[in-house]
Amino acid sequence: MAADTSTSSRTKVEAGLARRRRREHLFRAGGMAATMVGVLFLIVFFWTLLAQGSSAFVQTFVDLDIEFSADLLAPDGELDTAYADFDGIARAALRKKFPEVSGRNDRRALNRLISVGAGYQIREAIESNPDLLGRSQVMTLPVAANVDMLMKGNIDRSLPEDQRPLSDQQVAWIDALLADDSISTRFNRALFSNGDSREPELAGIRGALMGSFYMLVITIALSFPLGAAAAIYLEEFAPKNRWADLIEVNINNLAAVPSIVFGLLGLAVFINWMAIPRSAPLVGGLVLSLLTLPVIIIAARAAIKAVPPSIREAALALGASRMQVVFHHVLPLAMPGMLTGTIIGMSRALGESAPLLMIGMVAFIVDVPASFSDPATALPVQIYLWADSPERAFAERTSAAIIVLLGFLLIMNLSAVIMRRKVERQW
Amino acid sequence: MQNLRPINEYRRMRDPAGSNSTRESPVMLSSSLDSQEEVSIEEEVENSDAASATLGNVRCDNPYIVAENIDVFYGDNHAIQDVTLEIAKNQVVALIGPSGCGKSTFLRCLNRMNDSIDSARVTGTITLDGENIHSKSLDPVALRARVGMVFQKPNPFPKSIYDNVAYGPRIHGLANDRAELDNIVHTSLERAGLLKEVKNRLDDPGTGLSGGQQQRLCIARTIAVDPEVILMDEPCSALDPIATAKIEDLMDELSENYAIVIVTHSMQQAARVSRRVAYFHLGKLIEVDETDKIFTNPSHKLTEDYVTGRIG
Structure with missing residues (x-):
């Protein structure tokens, strides 16, 4: 009896083997196809961008x-x-x-x-x-x-x-x-040393770059400490009750709010009510902080949650206070994740243009901003402005500006990876 | 160590004189445990619920920790019911019982680790050297400096071996200078029997050690704070027999200076290391007695069933 059942089970298993193998092959082929399609799109994207934009990095001159x-x-x-x-x-x-x-x-x-x-x-x-x-x-x-x-x-x-x-x-x-x-x-030095201009051969991205830089400085200075503090409090200290759930749901919602809404909020609060000058990187930075805060809080909370509870227990059992547990053990282990989240948030802020349209950062500004309150524009907005210009020469400059923007995003994301590797430790 | 006889010896000792002749020999237990006997166990729990008194002797001479009428609730779950137990210095008390019986919960009451669980509520009084550990004037930080704890899974900090041991003294300010701290670290590692193995690599990460070494590092870390009581929650369950033997020898030595409370699933281990054994069942403390008595002549049928391998 027992031998019979085992034989029949074996034949059943073997009968199904071919089908299982076929399914697995199909699934793998599908996955590979999906990856290939993605890679193909990426190649087309980069190829057109480089083909159009690379010529903007050189410029014709005449010797007179x-x-x-x-x-x-x-x-x-x-x-x-x-x-x-x-x-x-x-x-x-x-x-x-x-x-x-x-x-x-x-x-x-x-x-x-x-x-x-x-x-x-x-x-x-x-x-x-x-x-x-x-x-x-x-x-x-x-x-x-x-x-x-x-x-x-x-x-x-x-x-x-x-x-x-x-x-x-x-x-x-x-x-x-x-x-x-x-x-x-x-080499087209004007592209990197000049502000915007009506003449394509004189137009440069320096104004937009500096505008983006000042905004990101404000954004990181505000959203990282605030986001980290909020995440630590919510994860480690806040009582887990209905209020905590409500806050969690709202933070997740905020992360999904269309960015233009934050622009409107910035217009209403920072410009109309607080009377901060329009078009200033200060306002842009404040708006982008609002935008990145939920992203950073979510990433930081996930990083803090991922720290094994055994480490907390070990420190608590030695008589560490809760703050010592957080600052001596949880934060060092959560830092890589928190930094990654922050840089992802910063990348998003760097690429954001919609909220900036609402706060007057879409203006044609020739001067390179020299402070947080000078009128400025940002890289993505500059791309938008140039893409709108009729001159043929602005087309290649648009592509060049996109290449520069992508370059900065690449550098930021790479630095996130490197930082994570550096701070990451095993437990 | 007064008692190193393995548990099988206890079984052989008590089986010929078995009080209940209808019961099968332990060898056949797993296959022949029928529903009728399960019912009888349930009945017994019901009966003991009615009686509710712990058998044996919960009191001891010169008690250092006194837990009186402890109840613990996790939300609506009544995890520990009316447990009273005294623990003296310089002895090892083993808490045994099937999974989920509340022995770890009881252990965590003794250094207020349950505080970190929001839904946990503890009633009753626990005194440490005559002082109520739940009193407002006693900070849990100060309590935990006096009552150290070693966990089931070795959990060294992802720091160097030196920093692992030095962490407690550092946060409590036990050392005035580097030399003093060095001294504490060395003595603690020495007493945990680890110094010889790690002397030349104190700056290596503690997580790079083997499981048994990690657990001894955790013990060194605990005794570096110079506690009065050491709680151990199944400290050997993740270790191989050789590492286990080392830890058990260590417990034996440490019991000269500390009160040690150990939770264990291994009755051999309880028999080897402890002087007194407390048997928990479904949140109740069923029986407490000298180790010899528990393994050779338990008073309660549940205890007897557990130590002979019938339940658990």
């Missing part, structure tokens, strides 16, 4: 022999950098290359090849070295955005003349400059 003519710059004998016609001497230098150009329209067309930034650069040169007055020097000056686009192949030469921003004549001039080797491409 600039004459710092005293007659032009200081007609009444005294150089006044605020009023002197620096653009004029840049144009004069370009015209010297093409002496055959005459007529108002042609000269205008020729002038449009160089950027208005050329004048600023000449002014900076003479301000730092006043001896240049009356002499001449070869300077490398930025060209207009359209010339840059043509050089990068973003303007199609084969299109009919009236469908592209550069005329046949302008293209011929550019080819002539190329032929005598006075056009070159270099």
Whole structure:
């Protein structure tokens, strides 16, 4: 009898084996397919981003022999950098290359090849070295955005003349400059040193970067201590009753509230009621703190919960007070998780744009903010602004700004991993 | 150590004179425990509920810890019912009984570890050296410095061996300088029988030691605070027999200076290390007596069934 049952059980088990194996293979194949699809999307995303954005990191420049003519710059004998016609001497230098150009329209067309930034650069040169007055020097000056686009192949030469921003004549001039080797491409320093600008070739992300930086400083300074303190209190000290449940539910809800609602709250409370200046990183930081606080509290509570109770009991049984238990044993063990949660919250804050629209951080701001109360914008908002601009050259800058933003996110997340490895201990 | 006879010897000693001839020999117990006998055990519990008095002798000479009429509730669950027990210094008292009978709960009352459980409520009085441990004037921190505890699972801190032992003295400010602290750490490790094995690696993590070494580290950590009583909650259940033997020898030595209360599931261990044994059943203290008496001639049928392996 017993032998019979065991034989029949064995045949039953064996009969089902093939089906089980098939199911497992199917499941694995499905999982692998899902992973592949994800990786594929990621590759497409990064590839398009790099293909579009990488060209923004270089910029076209033209070498011109600039004459710092005293007659032009200081007609009444005294150089006044605020009023002197620096653009004029840049144009004069370009015209010297093409002496055959005459007529108002042609000269205008020729002038449009160089950027208005050329004048600023000449002014900076003479301000730092006043001896240049009356002499001449070869300077490398930025060209207009359209010339840059043509050089990068973003303007199609084969299109009919009236469908592209550069005329046949302008293209011929550019080819002539190329032929005598006075056009070159270099690293685009303006992208990292300038604030926003109407001219794409002068527009940079420094203003947005600094705005984001000031906001994150406020955010981390507020939300980490507050979040950690709240998490410690709720996990280790607060009585477990209906109030604690209510608070828990509300914190979880807050983490899921759309970020634009926090923007409205910031507008109502920080700007309208507390009268903190609009567009300031201070307000942005406060709003982003509200946004990240629930995320940090949830992560920190999970990290504290994960500390084995045996460690708490061991310390308690030795006569440690509850605060000593928390600060000597629980926190060191929970710190990696808390830091990870904080950095994830910070990453979210760095990528947030919707609440900032509500508090006036979407403005066109040329100056790089130098303090927490200067008007500023943030990286994601800058991306939004540039993506909205009609100029072809802003498209690549949008991608470049996204690359920079992703770079910062990558650095933050990497540092989270490294920090966790460093602080993590086994028990 | 006055008594190192294994439990089987006790069984052989008492079986020929078995008071109940209808009972099968212990060897066949597991397969032949029929429902009728279970009923009889239940009846006995009912009966003892009515009587409610602990058999044997809960009192002892020069009691250091006196627990009078202790009741513990976890929410609505009445975990310990009216337990009275005296524990003297320089002796080992073993608490035995089936799982969930309340022996660990009783142990945790003695250093107020139940305080950290929100739903737990303790009534009755426990005095330590004549002082009520529940009185407002006694901080649980001070109590736990006097009543140390060793847990079932070795739980060294994820710190160095040195810091593990030094932690208690540090928080209580027992050492005035580094040399004094070094001295405490060395003496404690020495007394826990661990110094020889870890002398050259005091800065290594305590979690890197073997299970038995970790448990002795926990004992060293406990005695570093210089307590008066040591509570041990199944200290050897996670250890192999060799490590267990070392811990048991250690308990024997420590009992010269401390009152030791040990919860154990191993009756051999209770027989080997303790002078008195308290048998708990379903939250009640059924019987307390000298170890010899409990294992050779228990007064209560539940105790007898437990020590002979019929229940538990």
